Amino acid sequence: MSNTVQVIPLGGLGEFGMNCTAIRFGDSILLMDAGVMFPSGGLRGLGIDLITPNITFLKEHRDQLLAVFLTHGHEDHIGGLPYILDEIPVPVYGSRLSLGFVRKRLDERGLNSKKLTSIQAGETIEIGPFTVEPLSITHSFPDSFCYAIKTPAGVIIWTGDFKVELTPTDNRHSDLGRLAEYGDEGVLLLASDSTNADVAGLSPSEHATKEPLRALFRKSEGRIFLSCFSSSIHRIQVVVDLAAEFDRFVVPLGRSMLSNITIARELGCLKIAEEQIISHAQWEEFAPEKLVFLATGTQGEPRSAMNRLAFDQYRKITIRPGDTIILSARIIPGNERTVSGMIDCFYRSGATVYDSRTSEVHSSGHGYQADLKIMLNLTRPKFFVPIHGEYRQLAKHAALAKDQGLKNDQIHILESGQVLQLDETESSLGGNVVSGYRYIDSARRKEIDLAEIKERRYMSQDGVILITLNLKKKTPFLGIPPGVACKGVLSGTAKLKLEKNLVKQINRALDTFNREELADDDKLSKLIIHRVKIFLKKETGKRPLVVPLIQRM
Ligand SMILES: [Zn+2]
């Protein structure tokens, strides 16, 4: 295959979030999106709050990477960008609002944002062997793009996240006509959003949430606390409009809510009167029925405004009877228990809670089966790859494509790391590239390596044992006896007994080490860890983190 284009997903296929795919022709690569994934329970407990794609492949081909194209500004599409640009500073193209969100993140990390170029639907960008046309598409993020990427092998339609919204809140419609034109001219590959491929019918409009929300505004007599994703600008617009209608002021809570509202307002993507927003320092001056708080934390994220409110840890705001809590987002699989725990806390405080499981306070930004069929029918691609979704959703989307007349050999269900190659007539799998996760501790804005995660896990599961060895500097003999402190391993007399036994074990071990071993701190540490671990395994069945501290006197 000489005229071959490769599609190389680095994240987001077979998993939820972290959307990031390379499209490669010859020596030229375009990257479609660069998102993050939010870890659930276990990893969060270890202090990991973000997961970004492993970019070994991009680093190995850094000279070939021409640009990143962003479909829209949701975290699962842009959140990983700083961690890529940090190492490979390439140009980034996207809509004004998407780039507004990106710029904020880059500034926070002190990264250069000069290479951001805002583009508009309908223009074309020539870059290497590619010609890229952004097309207007509807999604829960304003100004979202679907891309038509012309390659020498044919046209790729990259939908990004989308739904067929016939009555968009901002009147910006999907360019279905242009998609049909591409369909008429011939589309080599359609890569289409699979998030809701297992839901029958046509996706409901964003307007569908407005009536149920209006009903809640009408019946709430006290304060309203509404949580949605801080990047769901359409939803925020709906809430802001209802607040105006019911004479309530809007109080943004949470850093990202505040900054996203500011950015979207500045760019004209959110319409709200200046005097309708009040800061969280001012709210006490207003009657409860005059307030709606817009808070981050629909998924119960530990440091989010909503979670802190639930656990009564938010400065000066205490939830009380009469308050109405609305969680206007879907609960991402894996977060159900955390969110339920948060809702319990709100009920304990006497508030009334509405969420997407009990009320119609959320409509998805992703197309259902009928939306997906419309996309397939308009573009009539030669080959099809379901993107954005866990494996069952990709499989379901593939089945829909078959219903629409595509044959097995025209459809490829890829997972992150798998390479698909296509030319005008055929498609095949072409091996794998390195893919996987980078774990980020966002407080430090830094990647955590696997060794550190392992250490955190041992500590959290089985505790830690600190051993202090005081050795003489010159003749490597013991000065004073070793000290042992067990934390989180055992308790009471069992702990004391274990510490005593460990001192004995360490003394015994030290007797068996030769002069050379005793003189080398590194070697000595390893030997002590080894001995102690064997002993602990036998005595307690536990594997705590063992930390020797060697001092030379
Ligand atoms: Zn999205």
Ligand SMILES: [Zn+2]
């Ligand atoms: Zn997405």
